[in-house]
Amino acid sequence: MKLTPKQRIELHGFNNLTKSLSFNMYDICYTKTKEEREAYLNYIDEQYNADRLTDILQKVSDMIGAHVLNIAKQDYIPQGSSVTLLVSEGPVETAPEESFEESPGPLPEHVVMHLDKSHITVHTYPEYHPDEGISTFRADIDVSTCGEISPLKALNFLIHSFDTDIMTIDYRVRGFTRDKSGHKLFIDHQINSIQNYIPDSVKESYDMIDVNVYQENIFHTKCKLKDFDLDNYLFGYKKDTLSEEEREQITKRLDREMDEIFYGKNIPYTD
Template sequence: MENKLKLYGFNNLTKALSFNIYDVCYAKTEREQQKYIAYIDEQYNSDRLVKILTNVSQMIGAEVLNISKQDYDPQGASVTLLLAEDAAIKRADSRLVLGHLDKSHVTAHTYPEYHPETCIATFRVDIDVETCGEITPLSTLDYLIGSFDSDIITLDYRVRGFTRDVSGKKLFIDHDITSIQDYIDAKILARYDAIDINVYQANLFHTNMLIKELDLQNYLFNVDANELPPQTRLDISSSLRREMIEIFSGRNIY
């Protein structure tokens, strides 16, 4: 991406990245589940999401034009940032900038919930980054994965529209890509099982990621794993793994 193509006119390619993570926890009682959801809701409120998305915007070289945020009762939050390229702002008059506002945006939504029978609470974050022109959101993946406790991750990347090179040839994508995994640090990838479903003819790329190793203590809320009987630890670990596999697979298995 460092070697920029010479284009004829404006680059109107639209690049959309959908980043979804699931953080799973074991909470035995309904009260523990509610406390966990309240804790997550506080940790990932709209103010924190604004900070994360603002950093994402800076990483892709975009200017934040407007921020809209909302926390919900009983839980959940939504954040939307309108973006524009720095270069577009510097070279345009005010009327052109106003016409450019909807070309790029970043949104985030949170969905805390819990299963009434398996004692498993799940926290989901959906982040969508849509950009126009030369800006691409793929470089933000390492930061996004590290910003959350990501047990399961689903990633979708699509390039739409076209632009032209100086000879007039249509370009339906302006950078090389074979897999979303190529844009994730090798040390991060080593912690996950990952599969791709890509449609290269349509510039559609999809990756699912599932954490490999479970440290049970990380999945217990207000409980010391060492105080639990061995069989209980095994049962909880099995329940967590089954829940993760179903989310990773996108279907009911057990």
């Protein structure tokens, strides 16, 4: 069944299609000494502790019109944190006009959404290379909903909530619902790429790879920041304190780290 952008479907009962958004972000940093690495990890733990992550997820919940039933959060030792929100359907009187539009979500204007027995989670993973001075912080956010509007409406807000060098984004629609005649619907909106939900101003800043399995309602995109300023990847000092040889060596290491994450494979180091 092919849908037009504004088409409304009369359903038999509740729309129980499950729409899942997985948003993975990476922040890369060069830490030359053990002390710098520890300071960076402490900074990350402070910036992305369980309380701040809870605030981000609560804003996502508000944005998609969900009601928070329960919050579980935990900071870990030595690093990392996790937050899970169990949410239920929020008060929705009418379906929004833009239910089926492919457009960037708000930043951070309110958007309502049908939700029931859904959840929003985040987990963080700070780690570092044992020899090359590279520290990488990763956060995984999952938004799973039932209802008319995709959690992709929260994607723009999530992108702007983190300092992101690389993003890996997955979206999948699972299960089925029925129209009034009993005909199964395995998706209730048009989509050909997650990139339709990313603002042009963001897309201009990233190199992007798109992989879609339309027949399975699976959509995937990866983004790597284009512009590289070494000062943004040094912790506690600036590039003008380094020799030309040091700047070149560090830049190569950072480039390789980002390429390996972006392409999903190890790349041999070359001087």
